[in-house]
Amino acid sequence: MDTNFVILTFASILAESAPLVFAVIGETLGEKSGVTNLSLDGTILLSAMIGFAVAFTTNNLYLAFLAAMLVGALVASIVAFSSIVLKLDQIAVGFVLTLLCGDLSTFFGNPFVRKPGPAVPHFAIPGLAEIPVVGKIFFDQNIVVYLSVLLIFAAWWWIYKTRPGLKLQGIGERPAAAFARGVNVNAQRFIYTLIGGALVGFGGATYSLFVKLGWSYHHTYGIGWIALAIVIFGGWHPIRGALGAYIFGGLQSVSSFAQSAFTDVPTQVFQTAPFALMIIALLFVSNEALDRFFSGSPVSRKIWNSLRGTPPGALSTVFEQE
Amino acid sequence: MRLELKHIHKHFGAVHANDDISIAVESGTIHGLLGENGAGKSTLMKILSGFIHRDAGEILLDGRAVAFKNPAEAIRAGVGMLHQDPLDFPPLTVLDNFLFGREDGFMQNRAGALADLQRFSRQFGFDLDPDALVSSLTVGERQQLEIMRLLSLGAKILIFDEPTTGISLPQKIKLFETLRLLAKQGMTIIFVTHKLQDAEDLCGKVTVLRLGKMTGQVTHPFTADQLVRLMFGQSLETRARASVALGEPILELRDICVADYRLRVPEINLQVRAGQVIGLAGIEGSGQRLLLRACAGLDQPVAGDIWISGARMNRQPYRDFLERGVAYLPAGRLEEGLVPGLNLTEHFILARRSREFFIDWRAAQDAAQSRIGEYSIRGVPASRVEALSGGNQQRALLALLQPNLNLILLEHPTRGLDIESTMWVWSQLLARRQRGAAIVFASADLDEIFEYSDRILVFSGGRVARALNAQETSVQQLGELIGGKGL
Numbered sequence: 001m002d003t004n005f006v007i008l009t010f011a012s013i014l015a016e017s018a019p020l021v022f023a024v025i026g027e028t029l030g031e032k033s034g035v036t037n038l039s040l041d042g043t044i045l046l047s048a049m050i051g052f053a054v055a056f057t058t059n060n061l062y063l064a065f066l067a068a069m070l071v072g073a074l075v076a077s078i079v080a081f082s083s084i085v086l087k088l089d090q091i092a093v094g095f096v097l098t099l100l101c102g103d104l105s106t107f108f109g110n111p112f113v114r115k116p117g118p119a120v121p122h123f124a125i126p127g128l129a130e131i132p133v134v135g136k137i138f139f140d141q142n143i144v145v146y147l148s149v150l151l152i153f154a155a156w157w158w159i160y161k162t163r164p165g166l167k168l169q170g171i172g173e174r175p176a177a178a179f180a181r182g183v184n185v186n187a188q189r190f191i192y193t194l195i196g197g198a199l200v201g202f203g204g205a206t207y208s209l210f211v212k213l214g215w216s217y218h219h220t221y222g223i224g225w226i227a228l229a230i231v232i233f234g235g236w237h238p239i240r241g242a243l244g245a246y247i248f249g250g251l252q253s254v255s256s257f258a259q260s261a262f263t264d265v266p267t268q269v270f271q272t273a274p275f276a277l278m279i280i281a282l283l284f285v286s287n288e289a290l291d292r293f294f295s296g297s298p299v300s301r302k303i304w305n306s307l308r309g310t311p312p313g314a315l316s317t318v319f320e321q322e
Numbered sequence: 323m324r325l326e327l328k329h330i331h332k333h334f335g336a337v338h339a340n341d342d343i344s345i346a347v348e349s350g351t352i353h354g355l356l357g358e359n360g361a362g363k364s365t366l367m368k369i370l371s372g373f374i375h376r377d378a379g380e381i382l383l384d385g386r387a388v389a390f391k392n393p394a395e396a397i398r399a400g401v402g403m404l405h406q407d408p409l410d411f412p413p414l415t416v417l418d419n420f421l422f423g424r425e426d427g428f429m430q431n432r433a434g435a436l437a438d439l440q441r442f443s444r445q446f447g448f449d450l451d452p453d454a455l456v457s458s459l460t461v462g463e464r465q466q467l468e469i470m471r472l473l474s475l476g477a478k479i480l481i482f483d484e485p486t487t488g489i490s491l492p493q494k495i496k497l498f499e500t501l502r503l504l505a506k507q508g509m510t511i512i513f514v515t516h517k518l519q520d521a522e523d524l525c526g527k528v529t530v531l532r533l534g535k536m537t538g539q540v541t542h543p544f545t546a547d548q549l550v551r552l553m554f555g556q557s558l559e560t561r562a563r564a565s566v567a568l569g570e571p572i573l574e575l576r577d578i579c580v581a582d583y584r585l586r587v588p589e590i591n592l593q594v595r596a597g598q599v600i601g602l603a604g605i606e607g608s609g610q611r612l613l614l615r616a617c618a619g620l621d622q623p624v625a626g627d628i629w630i631s632g633a634r635m636n637r638q639p640y641r642d643f644l645e646r647g648v649a650y651l652p653a654g655r656l657e658e659g660l661v662p663g664l665n666l667t668e669h670f671i672l673a674r675r676s677r678e679f680f681i682d683w684r685a686a687q688d689a690a691q692s693r694i695g696e697y698s699i700r701g702v703p704a705s706r707v708e709a710l711s712g713g714n715q716q717r718a719l720l721a722l723l724q725p726n727l728n729l730i731l732l733e734h735p736t737r738g739l740d741i742e743s744t745m746w747v748w749s750q751l752l753a754r755r756q757r758g759a760a761i762v763f764a765s766a767d768l769d770e771i772f773e774y775s776d777r778i779l780v781f782s783g784g785r786v787a788r789a790l791n792a793q794e795t796s797v798q799q800l801g802e803l804i805g806g807k808g809l
Contacts, residue, residue, distance in 0.1 A: 163430050166422055170411055177409040180373075181423030182394025310413055321392075 003133075009253055011137045017249030018148035019044075019206035019220075023227040024234065024241045025155045026199025030076070032159065032236055033192035034172040034314045037079045038094025041224025042101025043197065044204040047071040049109040051205025052215045056117040064118075065205050072201020073194045075101060080193040084186050087318045098224070105219075112215045120144050120210040144206050151199070155238035168192060172312030175319035185319045200227075226278060233282050235309020251277050323349050323384055323400055323478035325370075325510050330379035332365055339365040340376075341534045347527075349478070352501060352511045354525030356518075358553055358740030361531040363514045367481050370512075371403035372396035383479070394423075402472030403481040408464040412457035416450050420471050442470040446500050462493030469500065479510040486520050487738060490605040490766070491804060498524055516740055518546045519769075553741070569596030570631070572728050572760040573617060578626035580612035587612065590626070590786050592779065594760045596728070599751075601775030601792070602764035604804050608781035610764035611653075614731045617762065618650035619643030631728060647728035647759075653737060655715040660707040666690050666718060667703040673722040697721040698746070713743030720750050730754060732763040736770060748774060768800065780804055 023040060030037050037043075051068035055061055075097055082088040120142045128139035138149070159165040167188065170178035175185045207220050226248060234241025251274035259270040294304035325347045332340040339362045347353040357363050368374045370381060372390030381388050383399060390396040393403070410419050421435045436452055443450060448466045456464060465485055472480060482501070486494050501524060505511055515521055521528050522544070529539045530552035538552040573594040580587050587609035594600055602610040615621040617628065619640040628635045630646050652658040660669065667690040671681060690703035699717045701710050707718060716739060723730070730751065736744040751761055752774075765771050771778055772792060780787040780803040787803050 161430060163421075163425075163428055166414075166418060166430060169414060169418075170422055173411045173413055174409070177411055178422075180393040180409050182392070182397075182425075313413065 007133055007136045011140065013246060013249040013253050014137060015141055015145050016211050016252065017245045018145045019203040019211055020223065020227055020230070020245040020248060021148040021152060021242050022203030022206060023200045023224065024230050024245050025151050025238050026196040026203065027227060027231045028234065028236055028238055028241050029155065030193045030196030031231060031315055032168050032172045032312055033189045034175060034312055034317065035080060035083060035189050035193045036090045036094060036316045037076050037193060037197060038091055038228065039075050039079060039097035039101060040200055040227050041222065042098035043072050043075045043200050044207070044220050044224045045105040045218065046075070046101040047201035047204030048208040048220050049105040049112070049215050052117055052208035053109070053112050055209055056112055056115060059118055061118060061120060061209065064209060065202060068201040068205030069198040070201065072197040072199070072204065076193045076197020080190045083318065084189055090316045106217060109215050114214060114216055117214055118209065119213050142210065144210055152238055152242040159238065172314055175314050179321065222275060226275060229278065229282055235307070236312060237307055237309040240307045240309060247281065248274060248278050323510050325479055326382040327370065328380040328382065330366060330369060331377045332369060333377055338534050340369070343536050345529050347510050347512060349510045350505050350508045351527065352505050352513055352525050354521040354528035355512055355514045355531065356516065356521050356528050356549060356553060357531035358516055358742065362534040363531055364483060367403060367483060367512065367514055371401055371481055397472065397475050397477060400476060400478035402475065402477030402479070404465060404468045404472070404483060404485060406484040406487060408461065408468050410456055410464055410468060412455070414456060415452065416454050416456060416467055417452040419456055419467060420474070423475065438474050439470060442473060446503065460489070460493065462489035462497065465489070465497065479512070480504065481512045481514065483514045484516070486515065486517060518549050521549060522546060566597040566755060568598060569758055571595050572631055573762070574629040576627045578616065578628065579624045580609055580616050581624045582612060585609055585612070585784060587781065587784055587786060592789060594762060596758045596760055597755055598776050599755060599761045599774050601771035601778045602762065602781060603768065603771045603778055603800060604781030606766055608783070610781050611733055614650060614733055614762065614764060618648055618731050620650065647726060648731070649723050649727050650731040651719050651733065651735065653733040655712065655719060656708055659719050660715060662708040663706065665704050665706050666694060666699070666701060669707065669718065669722060693721050712738045713740060716743065716747055720747065727754060727759050730759055730761045732761070734765055735763050768797065772797070
C-alpha cells in the first residue's frame with residue numbers, strides 16, 4: 001500500500017464523516033443539557049431532503065444549509081416544547097418524530113429523486129494544503145469539512161472552558177442545583193436543544209450536498225441511529241464523540257474497499273457491516289473497559305481522565321421548580 | 323446580619339405547613355430549629371432561602387423587608403442554605419462546583435476560584451483536593467465545600483438542614499467546630515435538626531416547631547426534657563430492657579472475609595443466638611453493609627463460612643436464606659426495599675408468596691387495611707409507597723416481613739425517622755426478639771447502638787474488633803475503637 005493511498009483514505013474518512021460529526025456534536029450539546037432528541041434519523045432525512053430541494057431550486061448553497069438548519073431546529077423545538085412545557089416523555093415524542101420526518105422526506109422529496117444538483121465546491125486552503133501529509137488530509141477539503149473539525153474543538157472549548165458551558169453541564173447533571181445557583185434551567189435547555197437540532201440539520205444537508213449527493217428514497221436511512229449510539233460511545237464528550245464518528249467513517253471506507261476486493265459477496269453485506277461492527281464496538285468499549293486499558297501509564301491515564309464521560313444525571317427528565 | 327421572620331404562613335393544599343411563625347436571630351449566634359419530621363422546619367427554611375414562596379408574613383434582614391423570587395436572589399442578599407443532601411454536582415470536580423454560580427466574566431476564572439478555595443480551606447482547616455470529583459467525597463466533605471462556596475458568594479446567614487445526618491463522628495466534631503467559628507466571625511446560623519443532643523451541644527437558642535406551629539423557644543441553658551416536651555407535647559421515656567432467654571445459635575460466622583472493589587474486611591467471627599441483638603458500629607462504609615448483605619445471602623463472602631441454624635450456607639441461593647427465616651431491611655427503603663409505583667395493597671400481595679393466579683382484590687384490600695391499622699402506617703391501601711414519609715415507609719417494610727423470622731438484618735433501621743417512629747420501630751423489633759428472632763443492625767447513631775445492642779461489633783479501617791459486651795463498654799471506648807484506636 002503506498003503512502004499516497006493511505007493519505008487519501010484518511011482524507012476521505014475526514015470528509016465523509018463530516019455530517020456524522022455535526023449530528024453527534026449537536027446531539028451531545030442537547031443531551032448535555034438534559035434533553036434527548038431521539039428524532040435524529042428523521043431529522044437528518046428531512047433536512048437532507050429540504051437542503052437538496054432548496055439548493056436545487058435556488059442554486060444557492062447558503063440558503064440550502066440555512067433551510068436545513070431551520071428544519072433541524074424546528075423538529076428540535078417540538079421535542080423541547082413537548083418535554084419542557086408539556087412535560088411529555090422525550091423518548092416517545094422523539095420516536096414519533098423520527099417516523100413522521102422520515103415519511104415527510106419521502107413525500108416532499110418525490111420531485112427531487114435522482115436529480116443532479118449543486119454540490120459544496122472543493123476549496124483547498126492556499127499554502128496550508130501544500131504541507132506534506134497533513135495538508136492533504138486536513139486542508140485540501142471544502143468549507144463544510146473545515147467547519148466540522150472546528151466545531152469539535154469549539155464545542156469542547158464551550159463546554160469545558162466557558163462559564164455558560166459549566167452551566168450547561170450543571171443543568172444536565174442536576175437541574176435543581178443549577179437552579180439554586182441562579183440558572184434558568186428550562187430556558188437554557190430550550191436553547192441548547194434548538195442549537196443541537198440546527199447542527200443535526202446542517203449535518204443532514206452535508207449529506208445531500210456533499211457526501212452522498214442528491215436525493216433518493218430513504219437517502220440517509222440509519223445514520224441518525226448511529227449518531228445517537230455514537231453520542232453514548234463518546235461518553236457525552238465532543239472529542240470522544242467525534243472520534244466515534246471517525247471510527248464509523250473508517251469502517252465504512254474499509255467496507256467499500258472490501259467490496260471492490262470481494263466482488264462475489266453481495267454488496268449489501270458491505271453496506272450494512274459498519275452498522276453491525278459499530279454495535280459490537282459499543283458492546284466492548286464501555287467506560288470500565290477503557291478504564292482498564294488506559295490505566296497503564298500516568299500519561300494515558302491523564303488523557304483518559306480528560307475524555308472520561310458519564311451520562312448527564314438528569315438526562316431525559318423534566319425539571320420543575322418547587 | 324440580623325434576621326427576623328414575622329408571622330410566616332404557608333399552606334400546601336389543606337395542610338397548614340407553617341402557621342404564624344416568628345423567629346428573630348442575632349448575628350454571631352447559632353439558632354436551633356427543632357422538630358420531628360413534618361413539623362414544618364424545612365418549609366420555613368425553604369421560604370427563607372427562596373425555594374418556595376410564603377403565603378403571608380415578613381422576612382427582615384437587618385430590618386429591611388425582602389421577598390426572594392428564587393434561591394439565587396436569596397444568596398445575593400446573603401442567605402445561603404446547605405441542604406441535607408448537598409445540592410451540588412457529583413460528577414463535576416470540587417473546583418467546578420465551587421466555580422458554579424459565581425458571576426465573573428465569560429470564561430471560567432479557575433485561578434481566582436482556586437485561590438479563594440484555598441483561602442477558605444486554610445481558614446477552616448478543610449482539606450479538599452480541587453481536582454477530585456465530588457462523587458468521590460463523603461457527605462461531610464461535600465458540606466465543607468458548600469460552606470466555602472456559600473461564603474465565597476457573600477452569605478451572611480447560613481441555614482444548615484439536618485447536617486449531622488449521614489456524616490461520621492469525627493466529621494460531626496469538625497462541623498460543630500466550623501459552625502462555632504462561623505458564629506464567632508459574625509455569621510448568623512440556623513441549625514435545623516431533630517436531634518436533641520445536637521441542639522443542646524450547639525445552639526444558644528432553640529425554636530421548637532410541632533405540626534406547623536411554634537410550640538416554644540428556649541434559651542441556653544435548657545434540658546433535653548424541656549425540648550422533648552415542646553416537640554411531642556409530653557416527655558418520652560426509654561423503657562427498661564426486658565430480659566430475654568437466649569436460644570439456639572442462629573447465625574454463626576467463621577473467619578468471614580467480605581470485600582468489594584475498594585474495601586476488604588477479613589476475619590469476622592461472630593455467633594448470634596436467638597433473642598440476641600448485635601449492633602454494627604463504625605463510620606459508614608467500613609464494611610457493615612457488606613457483612614449484612616453476605617448474611618442475607620445477597621453477596622458471597624470472599625472467604626469463611628456462614629452457618630444459619632446449623633446449616634452451612636455458603637453459595638446457597640438467596641431463596642434458601644429466605645426459607646430459613648432470614649430478612650434484610652436495607653437503608654435505601656424506597657430504592658431497595660420497596661417498589662416505587664406500587665401501592666400498599668400491591669406490596670402486601672407480593673410479599674404473601676402465594677401461588678394463586680388471580681388476585682382477590684377485595685380481600686387483599688381488606689387485609690391491607692387491617693395491616694395498615696396494625697402497623698399504624700399513615701396511608702390508605704391505595705397509597706403509593708413513594709408518597710409515604712420515611713417513617714411510614716419503614717413501618718410498611720416491617721409490615722411486609724414474614725411472621726416467623728429467625729434472623730432480621732437491618733441497615734440504619736431508624737435513619738431520618740422522628741423519635742416516635744424510632745421507638746415504634748424498635749418496639750416491633752424487640753417484640754420479634756421476644757418471639758425468638760436474632761437481630762443484627764448497623765447504625766451510625768451511637769445512642770441507638772448502646773440502647774438496643776447486647777453485643778457490639780466495631781468496624782474501622784478495614785478491620786473488625788472482637789464483639790464487645792454493650793453493658794461493659796463506655797462511649798469513650800467505643801468512640802476510640804471507631805476512630806481506629808486499640809483495634
